[in-house]
Amino acid sequence: MRKLVAGRAEGRSRVVAIASGKGGVGKTNIAVNLGLILARQGRRTLLFDADLGLANVDILMGLVPRYSLKEVAGGQCTIEEVVVHGPHDLLLVPGASGFQELAELAPGDRERLLQGLATLAGQVDIILVDSGAGISRAVFTFAAAAGEALVVATPEPTSITDAYGLIKGLQRLGVKMHLLINRAASNLEGQEAAGRLQGACRRFLHLELPLLGIIPEDPRVGQAVRRQQPFSELYPRCPATLALEEAAARFQGGELPAGRGQGFWQRLGRLLGR
Ligand SMILES: Nc1ncnc2c1ncn2[C@@H]1O[C@H](COP(=O)(O)OP(=O)(O)O)[C@@H](O)[C@H]1O
Ligand SMILES: [Mg+2]
Helix, strand or coil: CCCCHHHHHHHHCEEEEEEECCCCCCHHHHHHHHHHHHCCCCCCCCEEECCCCCCCCCCCHCCCCCHHHHHHHHHCHHHHHCCCEEEHHHHEEEHHHHHHHHHCCCHHHHHHHHHHHHHHHHCCCCEEEEEEECCCCHHHHHHHHHCCCEECCCHHHHHHHHHHHHEEEEEHHHCCEEEEEEEECHHHHHHHHHHHHHHHHHHCCCCHHHHCEEEEEEECCCCHHHHCCCCCHHCCCCCCHHHHHHHHHHHHCCCCCCCCCCCCCHHHHHHCCC
């Protein structure tokens, strides 16, 4: 097994993996709506659905992709044909079912795929990767290739504990991290949960984990999911949207020095065992 090491600064687009220790904490909703908020502000944003088990960004956005990355690798279609255009010119690389087998692709096919993805990366400012839950190799691979991770957790003790395990693993790989607390019953509950996790990171990992924001529990989120529309589009003034907009501002403020990210796909290819 190859050693995973976070990507080095090069190129122009910023790549951020959205990850969590525990599943079902709201990663996909955060990825989609953060992507839309950034896109609405004029940032050229690409959303890459890399949750290998549960790829469903397209479902949340009510979009129907025609092709997958499998066809790009096989040469049956181009990367441009796989990309789905969402609102505000948000670009989506849908459910990466083909990507799971990247390590097993014939070298020529893999090269074609990574080349196609690299072309895309050159056209955007920010790439958000919905990278799944847990401390699986896939999650670590995507985060290490990105070099930066947004860790999503809810105030539940199990979510906080699992987030800590993920953070510990990501720190070893040199991944820069931010924290986002989702589904907080109150701001105080969110602050306390964040404080517990930040305290453990400081004490045991000597790590300062910046808090990007606290997203409240908001019934509008579930309503939007059921209508297969992003909550920030359907309910632009709901509490979850307003809180995520604030977090997005902090996210942009915490940007790494220019020059991170290009080569993400190449690193990913390497990490997947080339
Ligand atoms: N802030 C929130 N308020 C209320 N419900 C939420 C919130 N965030 C997420 N949810 C609910 O949690 C469910 C899981 O969210 P999802 O984004 O699919 O999580 P993950 O991608 O981490 O598995 C969604 O269907 C949604 O109904
Ligand atoms: Mg998900």
